Amino acid sequence: MKKGHIFKTEIGGREVVVTTGKYGEQANGHCIVQCGDTMVMSNVCMSDAPRPGMDFFPLSVDFEEKMYAVGKIPGSFKRREGRGSDKAILTSRLIDRPLRPLFPKGLFNDVTVVCTALSVEPDYPPEVWGMVGSSIALSISDIPFAGPTGAVVVGYVNGEYVINPDCKQREASEMHVYVAGTADAIMMVEAGANEVSEEVMLNGILFAHEEIKKIVAFINEIASKIGKPKKEMDYYHIPEDIDAEVRKFAGDLLDKALDTHDRTERQNNQDEVEKVTLEHFAEIFPDKDREIKDSLYYITKEKVRAKILNKGERPDGRGLEDIRDIWCEVGILPRVHGSAVFTRGQSQAMSTCTLGTIGDAQKLENLDEDDVKKRYMHQYNMPGYSTGEAKPLRAPGRREIGHGALAERALEPVIPSEEEFPYAIRTVSEIVSSNGSTSQASVCGSCMALMDAGVPIKAPVAGIAMGLIKDTEQDRVAIMSDIQGLEDFLGDMDFKVAGTSHGITAIQMDIKIKGIDKQILTTALEQARKGRLHILGKMLEVIPGPRAELSKWAPKIIVLKIDPDKIGKVIGKGGETINKIVDETGVKIDIEEDGSVYIAYTDAEMGEKAKKIILSIVEDVIVGNEYEGPVVKILMSNPDRAMGRDRGRGRKDGKDKKDEKPAKEEQPQELGAFVNIAPGKDGMIHISKLSSKRVAKVTDVINIGDVVKVEVIKVDEKGRIDLKLKEIISKASE
Helix, strand or coil: CCCCEEEEEEECCEEEEEEECCCCCCCCEEEEEEECCEEEEEEEEEEEEECCCCCCCCEEEEEEECHHHHCCCCCCCCCCCCCCCHHHHHHHHHHHHHHHHHCCCCCCEEEEEEEEEEECCCCCCCHHHHHHHHHHHHHHCCCCCCCCCEEEEEEEECCEEEECCCHHHHHHCCEEEEEEECCCCEEEEEEEEEEECHHHHHHHHHHHHHHHHHHHHHHHHHHHHHCCCCCCCCCCCCCHHHHHHHHHHHHHHHHHHCCCCCHHHHHHHHHHHHHHHHHHCCCCCCCCHHHHHHHHHHHHHHHHHHHHHHHCCCCCCCCCCCCCCEEEEECCCCCCCEEEEEEECCEEEEEEEEEECHHHCEEECCCCCCCEEECEEEEEECCHHHHCCCCCCCCCCHHHHHHHHHHHHHHHHHCCCCCCCCCEEEEEEEEEECCCCHHHHHHHHHHHHHHHCCCCCCCCCEEEEEEEEEECCCCEEEEEECCCHHHHHHCCEEEEEEECCCCEEEEEEEECCCCECHHHHHHHHHHHHHHHHHHHHHHHHHCCCCCCCCCCCCCEEEEEECCHHHHHHHHCHHHHHHHHHHHHHCCEEEECCCCEEEEEECCHHHHHHHHHHHHHHHCCCCCCCEEEEEEEEEEECCHHHHHCCCCCCECCCCCEHHHCCCCCCCCCCEEEEEEEEECCEEEEEEHHHCCCCCCCCHHHCCCCCCEEEEEEEEECCCCCEEEEEEEEEECCCC
16 A cells, blocks of 8 residues: 655644645645644645636636535435535635746646545644645645645634634634745735734734744645645746837837826726737837737836835825725615615625524534534625626626635624624625726625615724835835725735724735735724725714614514423424414524524514414413413214223123114214314313303304304323313304
């Protein structure tokens, strides 16, 4: 049996084992990383030749959740894994983001990274091991890669930082931060936090980086022992003669084209320069349109960046810390439970809030130990018209899912608990205009929609996107607040920070260069805090807090707590009882396993009626209590019952029963009536309890369908209920 290579280290105080060379031998790079019982396999491959016509690096990263890893069979119709869950897609993005900047420029060969969760122990989540495993697989492969990178999760429990916290530590942690980087710099941050300060967040990131340095050293050790030599490759580049001639011809033209603060005018000017330049070089450099356009792009990038670094002047004329003009409005959609529009410059989010019952919570099938229900859901959509493009609508892509998850993470810490506010909550942000920072516009708009719906959030949340221009040669840096599309496209960092006036609730940082240091992080966080407070002020001018009352279109909810053993009585056989209550009252009822009952209604009278019915089902019947209900059955005597023992049998005296003279046939007698005093609960009124006077027939007093008031006079050990008639409320014949 092939043994392969085994390497061991300690990460966050836990042993980590890396196995390679035993499986997956045809991949360019392969490894399995194990921590506890969690095992993640990473495989990387690269195509032999560049993809024709490609003008960007075709890297694809996939994290596969296999349900067998936790001993489950998928719940889908085909009983196999299908499209990756949102969590798998978000994990794929976590793996992708620190790796992508470390591949050589001009590499247009397809590169695939596939990480598969083979076995999962809840205390050791697989995501971070996919990040580490992908870096190992790339580092030992022959694929050009300027890594390795390391990655950890850092928590903050009882004032102490914890690397890769377990289940109990995650529950108690004030923040959950993914950090990835090289030995020299931080490449990626993805954080959710419970309003922690900038100082706590910064120190947590730096604490994580110290552990990352150890991981990088460990991977370098592996690569030095078994790593393959990197492939010698020809990377795409602009021919020097073409680049020199384009710069000479178009340099001044671009200076004039960029000398405006109006986005539309600037874009039209750039388009005209491109057209003139292509025409000029059509015969000089035939069939070289791509190279000419690429040269124009790099010239434009240099000029825009130089103006920001040298003059502190941004494309729209703002200073480095200036925020674009903001305007907001709420309550714009009359039938929606809560709605808002947040506009910052040309970025505009129309956000809505919908309230539902707890049964509307999203049920997730993932690699967690137990099935998860998500009570707060945020979704982000960015159609083509938001950027003026005629594109068909498609299902949400990875970017949309990532932006939605970021906004959800930013707002989740301020959502009231289920006990305080027993609703499922869905917010949706439609990006109707986009020019940078739309994910943070989504945070702001959704926060306002929540307040417009009357959701008692703990504090308002705003978000801001920070940018970076870094001149490595001259060691100069410009950090920009509230970046727009061009600054994101031409810049070196997209650093999104969301939070309340008290602290940070979410961070997402992507780097296009080879990392940033402590000084840049410190400055960016402080600048983001100032910008966030400015934006919060603009939002609170429009809606200073949650509305005192819910929308009249939102469901109102009554919460009951019943004995879990009596849930079956409320539901009834095949759902008969609960469906009858719903049909009768028009409410919606959700019942949790712990006995929590949620009654959602729009008609208060019907809500109270449903509550009364449910309580009557679960409450014990007490002697002396009075109830109302319909007569459902008349109890008749059975004359055959007494003589049934002799019918068809021989007699002891030897005479056959058939020889006897037939007795006069007895007629059945009315003995009493059954009254339904609650769903699933019937009691009997004996004929003697219908009146103080003698009653010959039950039907002389009551009939099936009559509604009567009765008093409980006895409940026996088997739960049988005896009643006496108090009053006839209504007759069925009336």
